[in-house]
Amino acid sequence: MDDIKKRLEKIAQLKKNISKINQAQKEKSISIVNQEIKIEEVVSGNFISTPFGDSFLRENYFPQDYRCGEVELFQIFQSSAKTISSLARDNRLREIDIHKTVFLDTETTGLAGGAGTYIFLVGVGYFAKDQFCVRQYFMRDFNEERALLSAVNELLSDFNTIVTYNGKAFDIPLIESRFIMSGMKLNIKNPGHFDLLYPARRLWKRRLENCSLSTVERDILGVIRENDVPGYLVPEIYFRYLKTKDARALKPVFEHNLQDILSLVALVSRMCFLIEDPLNYTKYGMDIFSIGRMFDEEKRYEQCTHYYTEALKHNLAEEETSEILKLASFAYKRQGEWEDAEKIWKEIIERNREFIYYPYEELAKYYEHHLKDYQKAKIILEEALNIVENIFIREKLQYRLNRIKGKLLCQAPKLS
DNA sequence: AGGATACGTGCGTCGAGGTA
DNA sequence: TACCTCGACGCACGTATCCT
Numbered sequence: 001m002d003d004i005k006k007r008l009e010k011i012a013q014l015k016k017n018i019s020k021i022n023q024a025q026k027e028k029s030i031s032i033v034n035q036e037i038k039i040e041e042v043v044s045g046n047f048i049s050t051p052f053g054d055s056f057l058r059e060n061y062f063p064q065d066y067r068c069g070e071v072e073l074f075q076i077f078q079s080s081a082k083t084i085s086s087l088a089r090d091n092r093l094r095e096i097d098i099h100k101t102v103f104l105d106t107e108t109t110g111l112a113g114g115a116g117t118y119i120f121l122v123g124v125g126y127f128a129k130d131q132f133c134v135r136q137y138f139m140r141d142f143n144e145e146r147a148l149l150s151a152v153n154e155l156l157s158d159f160n161t162i163v164t165y166n167g168k169a170f171d172i173p174l175i176e177s178r179f180i181m182s183g184m185k186l187n188i189k190n191p192g193h194f195d196l197l198y199p200a201r202r203l204w205k206r207r208l209e210n211c212s213l214s215t216v217e218r219d220i221l222g223v224i225r226e227n228d229v230p231g232y233l234v235p236e237i238y239f240r241y242l243k244t245k246d247a248r249a250l251k252p253v254f255e256h257n258l259q260d261i262l263s264l265v266a267l268v269s270r271m272c273f274l275i276e277d278p279l280n281y282t283k284y285g286m287d288i289f290s291i292g293r294m295f296d297e298e299k300r301y302e303q304c305t306h307y308y309t310e311a312l313k314h315n316l317a318e319e320e321t322s323e324i325l326k327l328a329s330f331a332y333k334r335q336g337e338w339e340d341a342e343k344i345w346k347e348i349i350e351r352n353r354e355f356i357y358y359p360y361e362e363l364a365k366y367y368e369h370h371l372k373d374y375q376k377a378k379i380i381l382e383e384a385l386n387i388v389e390n391i392f393i394r395e396k397l398q399y400r401l402n403r404i405k406g407k408l409l410c411q412a413p414k415l416s
Numbered sequence: 417a418g419g420a421t422a423c424g425t426g427c428g429t430c431g432a433g434g435t436a
Numbered sequence: 437t438a439c440c441t442c443g444a445c446g447c448a449c450g451t452a453t454c455c456t
Contacts, residue, residue, distance in 0.1 A: 105455095106455090107456070108455085109456080110417075110418095110456060111417060111454095111455065111456050112417060112418055112419090112456090117418090117456080164455095165454085166420090166421090166454045166455045168420065168421065169419065169420035169421055169453095169454070169455070170420080170455040170456080171455075173419075173420070174455090174456095195421090197421085197453090197454060197455085198421075198422065201422080201423090201453085201454090202422095202423095205453095210453080210454085211453080211454075212454065212455085213454085213455085230456095231455070231456050232456065233456090234456055235456060334443095365441090365442075368441095369433095369434085369441080403440090403441095407435090410436090
């Protein structure tokens with residue numbers, strides 16, 4: 001019995017020891033996971049003092065010949081304010097001064113907007129003498145938000161124009177709401193705002209798979225990012241940092257934000273060059289067409305038809321050619337270049353196997369109202385009626401044809 | 417996932433010019 | 437004089453698309 005008792009005591013003792021070892025190992029592994037690694041150990045920067053406490057700031061400087069993909073940052077100074085304001089569709093930007101312009105991008109805790117989304121990193125780029133400077137303000141925890149906003153606010157007060165990518169819908173409303181939530185006032189009042197997303201769409205949506213900054217950056221600027229963090233992971237990385245206090249995973253977020261800002265600068269230059277000298281800055285027919293469309297919308301029809309014609313010299317898909325021919329014909333019509341318009345409407349009819357109504361209608365209008373050649377109008381309408389089956393279109397054609405026939409009757413020499 | 421924005425489309429209105 | 441036709445413009449609405 002004693003033997004059994006002794007053995008049981010020994011087993012209990014062994015179990016206690018195993019449990020102690022397990023506990024020690026557990027604590028050791030937790031201490032490894034939760035080892036605090038501060039942001040200043042991972043990202044070189046300093047703490048700046050604000051009325052609301054300290055804020056972490058990283059600064060980077062880029063020399064005059066620094067390239068972002070294929071574009072030198074300082075080429076932006078060759079961009080004309082007129083082109084920028086035209087791209088932005090904002091006349092206020094006719095006065096843009098690049099030295100008074102900030103390039104801004106934020107990293108946040110999500111997309112949701114409203115009170116629940118915080119900005120934890122604000123990147124701001126600007127030209128300072130012969131260098132381009134990027135400042136990145138970082139919030140180590142939610143209680144540093146006012147310090148971050150205060151530091152950003154102080155910098156922004158030196159500028160009057162902001163450049164962003166989708167900032168009209170995302171960054172700026174979020175910044176404004178964070179200032180309101182913090183009971184603070186933004187120093188920069190009613191700035192000029194050049195949001196590059198919209199001109200990028202106008203220029204490249206026909207050619208690129210999408211117009212996200214990363215796609216435009218890769219396909220237009222030739223920027224290749226290594227070890228980039230996809231945007232959707234950014235909130236998760238920040239929340240993990242808050243939990244573990246290990247800042248290592250934040251380094252790529254700083255790099256991502258920095259690259260976004262450099263790309264904004266390069267993109268402004270690239271867009272301006274493209275608009276000012278399209279044939280030298282793109283080999284793509286659809287880019288040239290898009291530029292033609294921009295002139296079309298500005299009612300600058302001479303340039304518009306010039307670029308439509310240039311675009312048509314490229315090897316394009318059938319539906320792309322059709323779209324360009326259609327817009328070119330209407331641009332000629334608005335210029336009063338009727339013969340060019342007529343030529344295109346005829347070409348469209350010849351090219352398309354399926355019936356398209358508008359070139360027949362336009363030709364009929366041209367012959368009836370402009371040339372007053374009712375016979376020609378009659379022929380084109382009858383030609384259309386011979387092909388088309390759609391009842392609604394037939395009714396419209398027939399109505400027009402009846403009127404023409406009436407006019408022909410009036411013209412006919414009266415028999416006495 | 418939430419919100420802002422631009423764009424395309426359809427419809428109504430208006431003025432100019434032409435016609436019965 | 438009344439009506440028709442066209443083109444330009446503005447408005448409303450639905451849709452697609454970016455940001456993290």
